[in-house]
Amino acid sequence: MLISIRFHGRGGQGAVTASKLLAQTASEMGYYSQSMPFFGAERRGAPVISFTRISDEPIYEMSQVYHPNIVVVLDPVIMKVVDVFRGVKEGGWIVANTTKKPDEFVFGQEYLNIVAVDATGIAIKNDLLVAGMPVVNTPMLGALLRADIPLNIEVLEGIVARKFGKEGKKNVKAISEAYEFAEVKLIHGSGKRRYPKKQKIKVEFPISTPAEGVAGKTKLWRDFRPEINYDKCNDCLNCWLHCPESAIRLNDRVEIDYDYCKGCLVCAAVCPKKAITSEREVFADV
Amino acid sequence: MKISEMEREEYVLPGNTACQGCPSTVALRTVLKALEGNAVLVIPACCTSVYMGPFPHSAIGVPVFNTAFASAAATASGIKASFELQGKDTEVVVWAGDGGTYDIGLQALSGAAERGEDILFICYNNEMYSNTGIQRSGATPYGAWTTTTWKGKREHKKDVSELMLSHGIPYVATASVGYLRDLYEKVKRAREIRGFRYLEILAPCPPGWRFPMDKTIRMGKLAVESGMWILFESINGEFRFTGVSKSIAEGRRKMKSLEEYLLSQGRFSHLKPEDIAEIRKYVVKKWEKLARLEGEVDAAIAKFYV
Amino acid sequence: MYEVEILTGNETAAYAAMNSNVRVVAAYPITPATPVVETISKLVESGKMLAKFIRVESEHSAMAACIGASAAGSRAFTATSSHGLAYMHEMLHWATNARTPIVMAVANRAIGPGWNIWADLGDSLSQRDTGWMQFYCSNNQEIYDTIAMAYKLAENRKVLLPAMVCYDGFVLSHTAMPVELTEFGDFLHEYEPVWKLDAEKPFTHGNILPPEEFAELRHNVQKSHDRALKLMHKVEEEFYELYGRRTPLILEEYKVEDAEKVIVTMGAIGSEAKVAVDSLREKRVKAGLVRLRCFRPFPEKQLKELLEDKKIYVFDRAISPGSGGPLYQELKAALASTPIKRITPRIVGIGGIDVTKRTFERALFERKIWIKEVIS
Numbered sequence: 003m004l005i006s007i008r009f010h011g012r013g014g015q016g017a018v019t020a021s022k023l024l025a026q027t028a029s030e031m032g033y034y035s036q037s038m039p040f041f042g043a044e045r046r047g048a049p050v051i052s053f054t055r056i057s058d059e060p061i062y063e064m065s066q067v068y069h070p071n072i073v074v075v076l077d078p079v080i081m082k083v084v085d086v087f088r089g090v091k092e093g094g095w096i097v098a099n100t101t102k103k104p105d106e107f108v109f110g111q112e113y114l115n116i117v118a119v120d121a122t123g124i125a126i127k128n129d130l131l132v133a134g135m136p137v138v139n140t141p142m143l144g145a146l147l148r149a150d151i152p153l154n155i156e157v158l159e160g161i162v163a164r165k166f167g168k169e170g171k172k173n174v175k176a177i178s179e180a181y182e183f184a185e186v187k188l189i190h191g192s193g194k195r196r197y198p199k200k201q202k203i204k205v206e207f208p209i210s211t212p213a214e215g216v217a218g219k220t221k222l223w224r225d226f227r228p229e230i231n232y233d234k235c236n237d238c239l240n241c242w243l244h245c246p247e248s249a250i251r252l253n254d255r256v257e258i259d260y261d262y263c264k265g266c267l268v269c270a271a272v273c274p275k276k277a278i279t280s281e282r283e284v285f286a287d288v
Numbered sequence: 289m290k291i292s293e294m295e296r297e298e299y300v301l302p303g304n305t306a307c308q309g310c311p312s313t314v315a316l317r318t319v320l321k322a323l324e325g326n327a328v329l330v331i332p333a334c335c336t337s338v339y340m341g342p343f344p345h346s347a348i349g350v351p352v353f354n355t356a357f358a359s360a361a362a363t364a365s366g367i368k369a370s371f372e373l374q375g376k377d378t379e380v381v382v383w384a385g386d387g388g389t390y391d392i393g394l395q396a397l398s399g400a401a402e403r404g405e406d407i408l409f410i411c412y413n414n415e416m417y418s419n420t421g422i423q424r425s426g427a428t429p430y431g432a433w434t435t436t437t438w439k440g441k442r443e444h445k446k447d448v449s450e451l452m453l454s455h456g457i458p459y460v461a462t463a464s465v466g467y468l469r470d471l472y473e474k475v476k477r478a479r480e481i482r483g484f485r486y487l488e489i490l491a492p493c494p495p496g497w498r499f500p501m502d503k504t505i506r507m508g509k510l511a512v513e514s515g516m517w518i519l520f521e522s523i524n525g526e527f528r529f530t531g532v533s534k535s536i537a538e539g540r541r542k543m544k545s546l547e548e549y550l551l552s553q554g555r556f557s558h559l560k561p562e563d564i565a566e567i568r569k570y571v572v573k574k575w576e577k578l579a580r581l582e583g584e585v586d587a588a589i590a591k592f593y594v
Numbered sequence: 595m596y597e598v599e600i601l602t603g604n605e606t607a608a609y610a611a612m613n614s615n616v617r618v619v620a621a622y623p624i625t626p627a628t629p630v631v632e633t634i635s636k637l638v639e640s641g642k643m644l645a646k647f648i649r650v651e652s653e654h655s656a657m658a659a660c661i662g663a664s665a666a667g668s669r670a671f672t673a674t675s676s677h678g679l680a681y682m683h684e685m686l687h688w689a690t691n692a693r694t695p696i697v698m699a700v701a702n703r704a705i706g707p708g709w710n711i712w713a714d715l716g717d718s719l720s721q722r723d724t725g726w727m728q729f730y731c732s733n734n735q736e737i738y739d740t741i742a743m744a745y746k747l748a749e750n751r752k753v754l755l756p757a758m759v760c761y762d763g764f765v766l767s768h769t770a771m772p773v774e775l776t777e778f779g780d781f782l783h784e785y786e787p788v789w790k791l792d793a794e795k796p797f798t799h800g801n802i803l804p805p806e807e808f809a810e811l812r813h814n815v816q817k818s819h820d821r822a823l824k825l826m827h828k829v830e831e832e833f834y835e836l837y838g839r840r841t842p843l844i845l846e847e848y849k850v851e852d853a854e855k856v857i858v859t860m861g862a863i864g865s866e867a868k869v870a871v872d873s874l875r876e877k878r879v880k881a882g883l884v885r886l887r888c889f890r891p892f893p894e895k896q897l898k899e900l901l902e903d904k905k906i907y908v909f910d911r912a913i914s915p916g917s918g919g920p921l922y923q924e925l926k927a928a929l930a931s932t933p934i935k936r937i938t939p940r941i942v943g944i945g946g947i948d949v950t951k952r953t954f955e956r957a958l959f960e961r962k963i964w965i966k967e968v969i970s
Contacts, residue, residue: 203344203806205803205807208343208811210345210797211798212798213301213347215303216304216342220302220304243318244468246313246317246504249302262302264308265308266502266504267502271506328666337801344807351795351797351798352797352798353800354801356688358654358684359654359685362654362656363661365650366660366664367666367791369646369666370662370664370668371666373617373618374666395655396651396654399655
């Protein structure tokens with residue numbers, strides 16, 4: 003038995019912690035386990051991946067997981083930029099933080115089991131917030147245990163209670179709620195897996211050309227969306243001057259480039275007229 | 289200078305991999321605007337080496353030469369020598385963090401300053417190694433939490449801007465991302481001077497200092513208003529305080545409390561009153577030292593703290 | 595004909611840099627390479643050498659400045675030795691991946707402690723994995739010619755690698771002999787880089803390179819070494835046609851064809867070994883010599899062809915502790931697929947022990963691997 007799990011999250015969301023907690027749970031239940039983060043060059047907010055392997059025999063694989071049995075998606079936005087279904091074995095499991103129903107998932111495998119849970123909602127309800135952001139990694143582990151994995155929720159909860167100190171209780175509650183409310187269903191996919199061919203890049207010299215969006219459309223990092231109230235705006239250009247992202251464009255008036263704005267809200271903080279307000283970002287098309 | 293008169297071209301392109309609320313991107317953006325893009329950047333290992341993004345693209349719109357951690361000022365010296373031979377007046381700018389300036393980069397910096405290389409060395413100082421994930425540096429202040437000083441650093445920072453003053457170079461200045469227009473103007477003035485120029489920008493880092501990401505600019509101001517960070521400019525040995533620091537030095541403005549600055553950051557949240565008293569002692573000493581450099585200003589500023 | 599001067603190896607290196615139209619020099623003094631720096635300083639200050647000389651504060655900075663100058667489009671040069679070379683190590687790697695064709699003179703010297711200023715090839719051989727081409731010389735004219743030829747190769751569009759020109763400290767660096775001061779204007783034109791830093795062309799050099807792209811770059815570095823090896827004969831020929839001197843870049847063979855016992859070595863002791871071969875031949879020992887000139891790229895094929903059926907004695911003036919002589923290791927690996935009767939290691943001349951013709955003669959007939967004394 004070798005179970006491979008791949009976590010998708012964004013920098014700062016705790017995908018690496020989740021993968022470690024899972025490995026610890028397996029270990030305490032007598033399995034061999036391994037938790038392997040992959041570090042790219044990204045900063046907070048960028049997509050990250052992490053892997054866990056669980057086995058009843060010693061684990062010798064030191065490479066990344068390319069054909070997982072289970073994929074855990076910590077952030078619904080990730081699915082827009084990363085093919086989270088890639089390489090998942092037929093009949094495998096997708097554990098997703100989502101408000102969607104399992105039937106709404108579309109993929110290229112014949113069959114996958116979908117575990118859908120609104121972990122963000124559960125985190126908010128249980129006051130699992132760091133700097134205003136919901137922490138979803140622990141509830142997602144709760145939901146993960148609904149997949150085909152021989153781990154016991156009490157062991158996981160014990161570890162979390164022990165490791166998280168005074169935050170332990172809330173996390174444990176979120177874990178059991180996620181376990182309980184997760185919706186599980188076997189879903190039929192298209193059966194047509196298509197992977198785009200990677201283009202071979204010539205690298206004679208380590209030389210790069212300037213471009214916008216080296217990290218893609220960084221709007222997906224945004225948790226808050228600034229809005230300019232042009233009636234209040236006095237065109238002082240302070241928001242433009244102070245934007246760390248160069249995401250405020252100067253046309254006739256200042257305009258926020260919503261493709262790249264990461265939602266730091268420095269613009270709102272420096273606006274002398276309080277003409278920039280913010281609200282939680284919701285990406286309608288995700 | 290009015291904001292509307294500033295260069296509009298962007299040289300730090302959006303969609304880069306910097307953290308939200310990054311002080312380095314906004315500082316670099318301002319610096320490159322002031323240079324109107326006529327610059328070659330030499331960048332040793334630091335956050336900028338990462339946030340410019342991976343091959344085959346780059347988020348920086350001027351030529352960049354990445355170099356090894358210890359060697360920024362030396363690499364820039366070589367580039368400048370070549371440009372001079374070719375009769376190019378392109379500004380060669382080192383853009384280094386406090387690691388590449390205060391610590392591992394100090395020898396090359398001091399050497400290039402002493403040789404009087406015609407380069408502009410800019411340190412964006414976030415008072416720690418943030419690229420490797422928040423470790424103490426020679427620029428980390430007393431008491432600050434980092435991942436190599438879990439109980440708070442027990443030593444005061446050294447001050448490289450003072451060290452640069454003692455190198456007798458034609459331009460030394462400090463700035464803060466809290467005052468970008470001041471930064472812009474200082475870069476413009478530095479551009480008019482030939483020889484080795486040193487500019488240090490305080491860069492409050494939200495994940496490293498532990499404050500909300502929309503407060504980057506606010507923190508840059510608070511550092512100056514509380515007297516922790518002192519704005520000055522020394523042109524050919526003529527030292528003067530600038531901006532808010534000048535108002536403080538001349539007694540026209542009262543400093544904000546150190547507590548307000550320190551306790552708004554997670555890295556200082558564990559400080560005890562005696563730690564704050566220790567930091568206050570350091571700050572007072574520093575003000576006195578710099579006030580003596582200016583000469584005409586009475587060291588009365590210290591009264592605010594004593 | 596050009597002027598012939600009696601010059602030390604170090605002075606020779608300085609003149610070679612001048613006549614190769616080097617435009618930026620950044621260097622830091624270290625025994626025994628210091629006179630290179632002093633001579634260049636004199637040449638620049640007197641206006642004979644049209645170059646900028648950056649008097650850096652360390653070797654690390656010397657190489658950094660050379661890399662900067664080369665990236666900005668200038669032909670760059672430096673010289674160092676021993677600890678200085680070791681201190682440069684990080685930047686040596688940088689120069690390779692940056693594809694900056696810098697040439698550096700290395701006066702080979704041991705690395706301490708204890709302090710030892712004498713000849714030992716361990717300093718440059720321990721930099722063999724940095725991606726630099728490495729040439730070893732055994733007389734001053736060779737130092738002079740090799741520096742120019744190294745630029746020719748290094749700057750070739752198909753190569754673009756940095757190169758070290760190595761010569762034994764004191765043995766060559768401070769020994770004076772006649773050197774013909776050829777001007778290399780016809781052989782080496784002004785450096786024309788494929789790319790260079792230019793405010794008009796905003797590109798970023800050396801940002802993050804993901805694993806597959808990095809492997810691609812490293813593979814290209816390797817392929818460049820292969821191409822350099824193939825170009826060497828062409829460069830030798832061109833040099834010969836212009837200046838009438840045959841200066842081999844890959845290796846020099848001496849009485850190998852009918853030899854039974856072949857000495858393989860490099861550097862100054864490779865010159866002494868010739869005398870040993872003659873002396874052995876007088877004693878009816880069928881000796882021969884392969885003096886390797888180019889250690890990187892390592893001319894595996896050429897060595898295989900020459901040495902296939904010989905009894906080989908490898909003389910290393912360096913040691914890779916825990917393994918053995920670096921040249922011995924490499925040769926053994928190169929000949930692994932051929933039926934070699936025997937390949938015997940010898941470690942000589944460590945820390946500046948003088949190596950005489952008798953050292954070779956004795957080493958061929960004694961079983962000791964290490965010779966730790968002067969055989970006079």
